[in-house]
Amino acid sequence: MGKNIMNVLFSSDDKYAQHLGVAIYSLLEHNTAFNKITIYIVDNDISDINKQKLNKTADEFDNAEIIFLPFNKWKNKLHLNMKWDISISSYARLFIADMLPDDIDQVLYMDCDVIICESLENLWNTDLNNNVLGAVQDTVNDKTKEAVGLLPEDKYFNAGILLIDLKKWRKQNIGIKCLKFIEEKNGSVGHHDQGTLNGVLNGKWYRLPLKYNLMTIHYIFSYRKNKKYFKDHSNFYLYDDIENAKLHPAILHYVPSFTTRPWVSNCKHPKKNLYWNIISKTPWIDAKPEKDKSKWYVKLINFRYRKLYW
Structure with missing residues (x-):
C-alpha cells in the first residue's frame, strides 16, 4: 500500500449525512x-438524495473516491440491549475487517462529527509500534473504566478517530472478540462500541497526540477542572500539549461535552463557526441551525458543569 494513498472509513445514517458531508469536504x-x-x-440507510450530495462533494477534488458499504447485512450480527439513544451506525467499525477489501492494510476511521483542519499525512504515516490501532486518550471517570474491566490507572481512548492496522486487526480477530465481549455483557456495554474496544484492547493501543482528536471538553473545561472532575490517574496529556492542540488542532471532534453540536442553535463551542464556514461550500449550503431539543434537565446539567465549579 502506497504511503501517498489514504483509506478513510466513515459510518452514517441519513440523519448525519449533512455532517458527514462537512467532514468529507474538510478532509x-x-x-x-x-x-x-x-x-x-458504511451506509445505514442513507437516502439517494444525500448519497448524490456526498458524491458531489467528493467530485470537487481530483484525488477522491467514495464507496458505499451497505450495513444491513451486518446489523443482524449485533445483539444489543441498549438503554439510551445512540445510532447503531457507530457499531459498524467493529466489522471493518470483513467490510473492507482484503488488500487494504490500513484505514483511518473517523466519526461524522469532525472537522479536519490540516493535512493528515503525519497521522497516516504514524508508526503504531506494533499495536492494533492508534487513538487519542479520553477523559473518563473510574466507573466508566471499571465497567469494561479497566483499572483506574489504565488509559482509556476515544474511538472517534482510529488509525487501524488491519493486518493485525484481522490476525488477532478483534472483531470477533468485540462481539464476544458484547455478548458477555448481555448486550449492554458502557459507552457502547467505544467501551467494547477499550475492554478488548486494554493496554494494546498506541496513544496519538491530542491534536488528532481534540474534543469539546478541552474547550469547555480548564485543565484543572478536567483533572478534578474526572479524577484521572492515568497520566493524561500535559497542560502544554492541550493548549497547543487547542491552538493548532488537526481534527476537531464535536462531542457534546456539556454543550451541543455546532449545528444546534445554542452551541457554546468556540470553534462552531468552522462547521458553518465549510457547509457553505457543500451541497448543504442552505442548512440552518437546528433548535435544541434537549430535555430541560439536560440543559440544567450542562449549565451547571460549565459554570459552577462546586
Whole structure:
C-alpha cells in the first residue's frame, strides 16, 4: 500500500449525512497532497438524495473516491440491549475487517462529527509500534473504566478517530472478540462500541497526540477542572500539549461535552463557526441551525458543569 494513498472509513445514517458531508469536504480540502483518498462510507440507510450530495462533494477534488458499504447485512450480527439513544451506525467499525477489501492494510476511521483542519499525512504515516490501532486518550471517570474491566490507572481512548492496522486487526480477530465481549455483557456495554474496544484492547493501543482528536471538553473545561472532575490517574496529556492542540488542532471532534453540536442553535463551542464556514461550500449550503431539543434537565446539567465549579 502506497504511503501517498489514504483509506478513510466513515459510518452514517441519513440523519448525519449533512455532517458527514462537512467532514468529507474538510478532509479533502486539506489533503490534496495525497495521490488518492478512498472514502468508504458504511451506509445505514442513507437516502439517494444525500448519497448524490456526498458524491458531489467528493467530485470537487481530483484525488477522491467514495464507496458505499451497505450495513444491513451486518446489523443482524449485533445483539444489543441498549438503554439510551445512540445510532447503531457507530457499531459498524467493529466489522471493518470483513467490510473492507482484503488488500487494504490500513484505514483511518473517523466519526461524522469532525472537522479536519490540516493535512493528515503525519497521522497516516504514524508508526503504531506494533499495536492494533492508534487513538487519542479520553477523559473518563473510574466507573466508566471499571465497567469494561479497566483499572483506574489504565488509559482509556476515544474511538472517534482510529488509525487501524488491519493486518493485525484481522490476525488477532478483534472483531470477533468485540462481539464476544458484547455478548458477555448481555448486550449492554458502557459507552457502547467505544467501551467494547477499550475492554478488548486494554493496554494494546498506541496513544496519538491530542491534536488528532481534540474534543469539546478541552474547550469547555480548564485543565484543572478536567483533572478534578474526572479524577484521572492515568497520566493524561500535559497542560502544554492541550493548549497547543487547542491552538493548532488537526481534527476537531464535536462531542457534546456539556454543550451541543455546532449545528444546534445554542452551541457554546468556540470553534462552531468552522462547521458553518465549510457547509457553505457543500451541497448543504442552505442548512440552518437546528433548535435544541434537549430535555430541560439536560440543559440544567450542562449549565451547571460549565459554570459552577462546586
